[in-house]
Amino acid sequence: MGGEKNGNSDTSGGKHAAVRKRHDLITRMVREQGFMAIGALADHFDVTPQTVRRDINILCDQGRLARHHGGAGPVVSTENVGYTDRQVLYHEEKKRIAKLVVEHIPPRSSLFINMGTTNEEVAKELCKRDHLRVITNNLNVAKILSANQNIDILVAGGIVRHRDCGIVGESAIDFLRQFKVDYGIIGISGIDLDGTLLDFDYREVSAARSIINNSRKVFLVTDRSKFGRNAMVRLGSFSEIDCLFTDSPPPEEIMEHLRRHEVEMYCPDGAE
Template identity: 70%
Template sequence: MPDRDSEKSIGTKGKHASVKTRHKQIVDLVRERGFIAIGVLAEKFKVTPQTVRRDINTLCDLGLLQRHHGGAGPVLSTENVDYTDRKILCLREKQIIARLVAQNIPNKSSLFINMGTTTEEVAKVLVKHDKLRVITNNLNVAKTLSVNNNIEVIISGGIVRHKDCGIVGEAAIDFIRQFKVDYGIIGISGVDKDGTLLDFDYREVTAARSIIENSRKVFLVTDHTKFGRNAMVRLGNIREVDAMFTNKMPPSELVEIMQHNDVELHVAE
């Protein structure tokens, strides 16, 4: 029997939709929502995950989408997914990454924690730690940790971004440079296969660079959708971090670079 998905697929209302129509709807959904997982698309269009993977491959070859581990996203290098969407995107993955990171942070440590939805999840787990000293340019992180009287939170000065309560600007960078801490916890928008760390906001990248340069150990926290993701501002290279915490194995090329440069890989299953 021929593959039931080879010519037709079942649409969201039970009607048959042509492959061409399904492709258009997939592109529209990705542009509207940002990243969409293969499983979500398979369920929506009532087709197999294998069919969705073929659809994504075709659309990526046409330059209409960007392939990510487990799904697809828009082809953008200048604009990130909206903060409210990023908060719920891969939330479960971010939570298990956060728990793994927290297991590697001892009590009585000093830390930098920068902007990002993954680092905010890390803060939610670290709030149970004892006698931490945390310097941050993220008001959400500061608010989360401030409920523990045994954690000292120090906030940088600078300009507050309305969209995510991140603090940016020269004042923030100058403030960060006054400290030397045990651990710097940073997030990222994209990790290229050659190890390049990429982000969208130059001001945010500048603050993250200061965190890298003033931390004895740097922990990069990122979910699998960031592998191969495009962004226009270069933060640095994976070689500059001590450990990466993620939820799935990175591409083999990236793993090889990490092994060659003694970068620890922690995969939270």
């Protein structure tokens, strides 16, 4: 399948898409089976063990898999990738997702924006717009939007998480519940193949629930690494989402849930 035993570079020319597809398939196989040995992956994809080791190193650096002796396993469901690492993972994809989201936000809209590095890219794009009112529990989003004096920003009070400047706690939730807005923009840590939306922090989920319950339309923004990813706290399901913005179509199992709940999906032009 992979045809890479001739020693050609994984990243040369037209092979980039094939390598990315192999990475997605490796990730899915490991998550489904719990552990995959290097030799088994090399045989399955018809590539060298050295190529598989390189693939696993890349996927582990991206937070999609965990290294084990002789192979790889799924990432644990209790701990997210570090914030600074998440900022650089899929950065270009997140920028494209953000541009697409903002195309669907009309002037003079009111918005919720919660935590997440993709949402911070959305905030950067929103800075190019005027006459918006944004309510957020993300200090990074507030800081980004403050560059535009024609955007009104309301910030929830509560406990500031040092690792990502998110604001959590009962006071933050009480603040968010006071509003009813046009659009709620939420990020996610994982989407199970059964359609469950997942996160790592129950306090963050509580704030996201308030956003979902008090938004006329809910936009879920996520890159493809979240498809099939484990996290232990249940946020909700696609029945509560109006639109999914992502960089690449999800696996068929997730697509079926999107169709069942009539969720509109948007990918940037040229997404594979």
